[in-house]
Amino acid sequence: MRSFQHIVNSLRRGEGVTDDELVLLLEGSCESDAYLTSQAREVCDGVYGREVYLRGLIEISSYCKNDCYYCGIRRSNKSAQRYRLTPDEIVGTARAGYAAGFRTFVLQGGEDPYFTDEVVEEVVRRIKDDCAGCAVTLSLGERSRESYARLKAAGADRYLLRHETACEKHYEKLHPESMKLTERMDCLRSLKDLGYQTGCGFMVGSPYQTLENVVSDLRFIESFRPHMVGIGPFIPHRDTPFRDKGAGSVPLTVRCLAIVRLMLPRVLLPATTALGSVGTGGRVMGLLAGGNVVMPNLSPPQVREKYSLYDGKVSAGAESAEGIAALRRELEGAGFKLSFEVGHSKM
Numbered sequence: 001m002r003s004f005q006h007i008v009n010s011l012r013r014g015e016g017v018t019d020d021e022l023v024l025l026l027e028g029s030c031e032s033d034a035y036l037t038s039q040a041r042e043v044c045d046g047v048y049g050r051e052v053y054l055r056g057l058i059e060i061s062s063y064c065k066n067d068c069y070y071c072g073i074r075r076s077n078k079s080a081q082r083y084r085l086t087p088d089e090i091v092g093t094a095r096a097g098y099a100a101g102f103r104t105f106v107l108q109g110g111e112d113p114y115f116t117d118e119v120v121e122e123v124v125r126r127i128k129d130d131c132a133g134c135a136v137t138l139s140l141g142e143r144s145r146e147s148y149a150r151l152k153a154a155g156a157d158r159y160l161l162r163h164e165t166a167c168e169k170h171y172e173k174l175h176p177e178s179m180k181l182t183e184r185m186d187c188l189r190s191l192k193d194l195g196y197q198t199g200c201g202f203m204v205g206s207p208y209q210t211l212e213n214v215v216s217d218l219r220f221i222e223s224f225r226p227h228m229v230g231i232g233p234f235i236p237h238r239d240t241p242f243r244d245k246g247a248g249s250v251p252l253t254v255r256c257l258a259i260v261r262l263m264l265p266r267v268l269l270p271a272t273t274a275l276g277s278v279g280t281g282g283r284v285m286g287l288l289a290g291g292n293v294v295m296p297n298l299s300p301p302q303v304r305e306k307y308s309l310y311d312g313k314v315s316a317g318a319e320s321a322e323g324i325a326a327l328r329r330e331l332e333g334a335g336f337k338l339s340f341e342v343g344h345s346k347m
C-alpha cells in the first residue's frame with residue numbers, strides 16, 4: 001500500500017487510486033486528514049479562489065409522498081407539521097432575498113403533488129422575471145423526464161437530487177420497496193442530458209453504511225461528473241424508524257468533501273446545513289476541505305421549524321438572511337470571502 005501522501009498526490013493529478021487506497025484516506029489520521037484537506041483546499045483555491053458562493057434556500061413544502069426511513073418529513077410521520085408556501089410567498093421570498101444580494105434561489109421541498117409542472121413553471125418564470133440575472137435551482141425530488149424538460153424550458157438552471165447511496169442493497173435499507181436506485185439514477189441522467197447543472201450527493205454515516213459503500217458513492221460521483229455535490233452527515237430524527245441510530249461523523253464527512261474536490265476540481269461543493277448543524281465550526285471545516293458554497297435558509301421564519309429533516313437542524317443565525325452579516329464575519333474570520341455572484345458551475 002502506498003503512503004497517504006502518494007495517494008492524495010495521485011488523486012490530485014487525476015491518476016487512478018484503488019478502492020483500498022480510498023478506504024485508507026477515509027479511515028483517516030491526523031496526518032493524513034491534514035494533508036488531504038490542505039491539498040483539496042489548494043485545488044479549490046486554484047479554480048475558485050477564496051470566494052464562497054451564496055445560495056438562498058427556500059423550503060417550499062414539508063408535504064412528501066415518499067417514506068424514506070431517515071427523513072423527518074416522511075409521509076408516515078404523523079407528528080410532522082405540514083405546510084406549503086403559495087406561489088406568491090415563494091416569489092416574495094425570492095424577491096426579498098434578491099434585495100439582500102442573493103443571486104441563486106434553491107427551491108427545495110418534499111415530493112408534494114400540489115407542485116405540478118404548471119405551478120412550478122409559473123413560480124420559476126416569475127422569479128426569473130423579477131430577479132434579473134439570478135439562477136433558479138430546483139430540489140423537488142424524482143419527476144418524469146418530461147417534467148424536468150418543462151421546468152428547464154420555464155427557466156430553471158440547476159437541479160439537486162441526491163442519489164443518497166450508490167449501492168442498491170444499501171439503498172433498499174434506507175427506502176421502502178416503492179423506491180428504486182435505478183429510478184434515481186435515471187432521473188439524474190435525464191437532468192444532465194437536459195442541460196441542467198446537476199447535483200447528486202449522499203449522507204455520511206447513514207444507517208448500515210460501510211466504508212465500501214462510501215467508496216461506491218465516490219466512484220459514482222467520479223464517473224457521473226455532476227456539476228454539484230451535496231454531502232452531509234446523517235442526523236437522526238426522533239419521529240423516524242432511525243431515531244436510535246447514531247449520527248454520521250464530521251471528520252468522515254470532511255474527508256469525503258476533500259476527496260470529491262480532488263476528483264472533480266471544478267465541482268460546486270457546499271458546506272451543507274447538516275454539517276453546520278452538528279456542533280460548532282462544521283461549516284468552516286467543510287470550506288477548509290475544499291467546499292465553496294453555503295446555502296443559508298431564506299424560508300419565512302414561521303415555517304422554518306416545520307421543515308424538519310433531522311433533529312437540531314440550524315435555521316437561524318448565520319443560516320438566515322438576517323444572519324448574513326454574521327455569516328460574512330464567520331467566513332472572513334477563516335480567510336474566505338462571501339461572493340454575491342450567481343456562481344455558475346465551471347465544470
Ligand code: 5AD
Pocket residue numbers: 070071072161162164202203232233234235236237274309310
Ligand atoms: N440526516 C441528514 N440528512 C438528511 N436528509 C434527509 N434526512 C436526513 C437526515 N436525517 C437529506 C437527504 C435529502 C436532503 C434534502 O436532506 O440526503 O436528499
